[in-house]
Amino acid sequence: MNPADVESTYELLATHIDRFDESKASVYLAKVALLMANEIDNMDTIRNCIAAAAQSMDG
Amino acid sequence: MRPKGRTDTDSIYFKYPYFDGPFGNQRTALTTPTQVAIIGAGPIGMAAALSLAQEGISSLIIDKKSTFNDGSRAICVSRSSFYILERLGAVASFLEKSLAWTTGRTFYKGKQILEFHMPDSADEKYRPMYNLQQQYIEQFLWDAIDANPLIETRWQSQLTGIQTTNKSAQLTVQDPLEQYTLQADYVLACDGARSTVRSLCNHRLKGENFEGRYVIADIKMDHDYPTIRRALFDPECRPNGTVLIHKQPDNIWRIDYQLRDDESEEGALKESAVRRSVELVLKDINYTGPWELEWWSVYSANTLALDDYRDGPVFFVGDSAHIVPIFGVRGLNNGLADAINIGWKLGWVLNGKAGNALLNSYTPERRGATLDVFANATKSARFMTPNTPGWRIMRDAALSLALTHPFAGELANPRQMTPYVYADSPAVEPSFNNDIDNSPVVGAVVPDTKLDSGYLSDQLGDGFTVLCFDDALAHELTQACPKSYDIKIVTLPYPSSQADLFSAQQQSAYLIRPDLYIAARWQHANAKAILTSYRKVTFTLEDAT
Ligand SMILES: Cc1cc2nc3c(=O)[nH]c(=O)nc-3n(C[C@H](O)[C@H](O)[C@H](O)COP(=O)(O)OP(=O)(O)OC[C@H]3O[C@@H](n4cnc5c(N)ncnc54)[C@H](O)[C@@H]3O)c2cc1C
Numbered sequence: 145m146n147p148a149d150v151e152s153t154y155e156l157l158a159t160h161i162d163r164f165d166e167s168k169a170s171v172y173l174a175k176v177a178l179l180m181a182n183e184i185d186n187m188d189t190i191r192n193c194i195a196a197a198a199q200s201m202d203g
Numbered sequence: 204m205r206p207k208g209r210t211d212t213d214s215i216y217f218k219y220p221y222f223d224g225p226f227g228n229q230r231t232a233l234t235t236p237t238q239v240a241i242i243g244a245g246p247i248g249m250a251a252a253l254s255l256a257q258e259g260i261s262s263l264i265i266d267k268k269s270t271f272n273d274g275s276r277a278i279c280v281s282r283s284s285f286y287i288l289e290r291l292g293a294v295a296s297f298l299e300k301s302l303a304w305t306t307g308r309t310f311y312k313g314k315q316i317l318e319f320h321m322p323d324s325a326d327e328k329y330r331p332m333y334n335l336q337q338q339y340i341e342q343f344l345w346d347a348i349d350a351n352p353l354i355e356t357r358w359q360s361q362l363t364g365i366q367t368t369n370k371s372a373q374l375t376v377q378d379p380l381e382q383y384t385l386q387a388d389y390v391l392a393c394d395g396a397r398s399t400v401r402s403l404c405n406h407r408l409k410g411e412n413f414e415g416r417y418v419i420a421d422i423k424m425d426h427d428y429p430t431i432r433r434a435l436f437d438p439e440c441r442p443n444g445t446v447l448i449h450k451q452p453d454n455i456w457r458i459d460y461q462l463r464d465d466e467s468e469e470g471a472l473k474e475s476a477v478r479r480s481v482e483l484v485l486k487d488i489n490y491t492g493p494w495e496l497e498w499w500s501v502y503s504a505n506t507l508a509l510d511d512y513r514d515g516p517v518f519f520v521g522d523s524a525h526i527v528p529i530f531g532v533r534g535l536n537n538g539l540a541d542a543i544n545i546g547w548k549l550g551w552v553l554n555g556k557a558g559n560a561l562l563n564s565y566t567p568e569r570r571g572a573t574l575d576v577f578a579n580a581t582k583s584a585r586f587m588t589p590n591t592p593g594w595r596i597m598r599d600a601a602l603s604l605a606l607t608h609p610f611a612g613e614l615a616n617p618r619q620m621t622p623y624v625y626a627d628s629p630a631v632e633p634s635f636n637n638d639i640d641n642s643p644v645v646g647a648v649v650p651d652t653k654l655d656s657g658y659l660s661d662q663l664g665d666g667f668t669v670l671c672f673d674d675a676l677a678h679e680l681t682q683a684c685p686k687s688y689d690i691k692i693v694t695l696p697y698p699s700s701q702a703d704l705f706s707a708q709q710q711s712a713y714l715i716r717p718d719l720y721i722a723a724r725w726q727h728a729n730a731k732a733i734l735t736s737y738r739k740v741t742f743t744l745e746d747a748t
Contacts, residue, residue, distance in 0.1 A: 170592075174600035182610055 224359030240387035247521030248393030254546020267361035275336035277535035303330035316605035317612035398523035415588025440483035504528035558742030564630035632723035642706035664691025
């Protein structure tokens with residue numbers, strides 16, 4: 145992914161999360177994750193992404 | 204519970220029989236020792252008695268009640284249970300009365316997000332699921348018991364004490380006239396979730412309690428909808444909750460609805476509250492006609508089991524050994540599988556066809572099956588009543604996404620009931636030739652298939668069956684098989700679609716147990732190997748006992 149696309153993803157998610165109140169935002173993000181997982185269709189990649197996100201929460 | 208003015212068994216469509224306690228002649232032999240005592244004439248105790256009788260073993264059932272269990276309780280009877288009922292000689296009345304179904308529909312906020320179909324085909328003798336009220340289940344089993352001279356039943360007879368040694372048990376029984384003791388070589392504790400035997404023997408069920416509580420209510424109405432299981436998530440009548448709707452015979456409908464955390468059980472079980480809740484569900488499914496309230500109760504989702512289903516001469520069978528969440532539809536089905544498992548094994552040991560050690564395979568097989576049920580039921584429970592933020596967020600995301608994206612709706616598919624594989628049991632040959640591709644594995648239930656006339660299951664013997672595909676092998680086996688061995692040989696054509704189902708070559712063979720589980724299989728069989736396996740799994744080989 146090129147830096148411009150990463151940035152667009154970042155901005156799109158930010159503006160969309162802000163359309164929902166906090167309790168709905170996590171359901172929204174969960175849907176994004178399910179839809180992306182369905183497109184990626186590779187369980188190793190998906191598992192790695194989920195674990196990497198959790199790991200980076202420690203800091 | 205029933206509406207005001209009606210007693211526990213005062214049903215609007217079913218006439219509960221009344222059974223006297225032992226009287227007259229029956230009392231002269233009250234204390235005569237018995238080979239097998241069965242505590243509890245619920246569905247599981249009755250099935251166990253029939254299974255023993257199938258092996259020619261007589262038994263004595265005692266039950267504290269004077270009639271069947273009240274209310275419709277367990278209503279979903281699975282295909283695998285129909286095979287068991289067939290073996291018990293009781294399936295005809297079940298087929299006649301029950302409602303078969305294959306399809307489920309799941310709705311979210313009133314919109315359908317999933318229609319699922321359970322596996323079914325012309326090769327299957329029975330449908331994947333049948334709905335039938337538990338009192339009919341008990342009635343039909345009772346009809347078979349009543350007609351069977353090998354089974355004595357004492358109603359209004361409560362077990363109040365038990366003392367066991369390694370060899371037998373001393374039972375104390377209280378009936379309306381007196382208290383007496385009697386000796387039994389073996390005891391099948393089929394006395395349900397609150398088992399007296401279990402507490403007298405100081406055993407405890409272990410496991411988890413889930414949060415979700417459901418009211419289950421039966422109503423009678425003229426509602427025009429096929430026999431399709433409906434699951435309503437977040438419906439208008441129960442915001443954030445779940446509702447299940449099942450059709451039963453006699454125009455009776457089962458409505459299960461989840462209670463909110465802030466709803467007290469006591470309040471929810473009041474007749475007025477049940478009527479109000481049912482009325483709202485009916486509005487949601489657009490039923491506006493008249494209806495009558497028949498019966499209601501409450502349940503919560505538990506996964507509890509004993510560590511060991513055996514204690515010396517006592518075997519725990521059915522709800523006394525395990526309690527499973529109801530939306531897995533396994534309470535009754537799992538119990539029936541217990542009953543036939545211990546039934547044939549104890550029968551074979553008592554009539555000398557198998558060694559004592561066969562009985563040690565009961566716990567690993569049936570407790571293993573229960574743990575498998577727990578894993579599935581825990582999955583369903585988390586979807587039906589998610590109990591942490593993580594499960595709730597993902598469940599809610601999946602449900603609402605499913606409105607537009609069918610792949611997410613599949614997460615709501617309950618995927619009910621495939622029988623557990625007894626892979627690690629001592630009563631099957633361990634992972635024998637596991638390299639036969641796609642063929643049914645050792646420890647699995649033998650698949651059924653259509654033959655020129657009838658089904659393969661019609662051909663299987665009452666004892667063991669050897670399935671082979673070669674007349675020469677069948678002949679060799681017939682010659683070599685001692686008379687005392689209870690083996691029926693069935694030869695299927697080769698090549699054929701039936702042979703393909705078993706990934707069979709001409710020399711292949713399968714050894715099938717009386718409960719239709721595969722005990723062993725070979726790609727290249729010979730009579731000697733087959734007979735050795737038979738001796739091993741019946742524990743009649745000297746060095747295997
Ligand atoms: C209110 C209710 C609702 C249910 N709803 C569902 C459902 O919707 N779906 C589902 O799958 N399952 C349901 N179940 C569970 C289902 O009914 C059981 O899994 C099934 O009945 C198990 O059968 P059993 O023979 O092991 O036990 P039970 O049916 O409980 O039978 C036990 C028998 O033992 C007798 N007994 C007990 N103690 C003694 C004693 N000391 N001496 C002599 N006799 C004794 C009792 O009288 C009874 O007849 C429900 C259970 C209840 C109680």
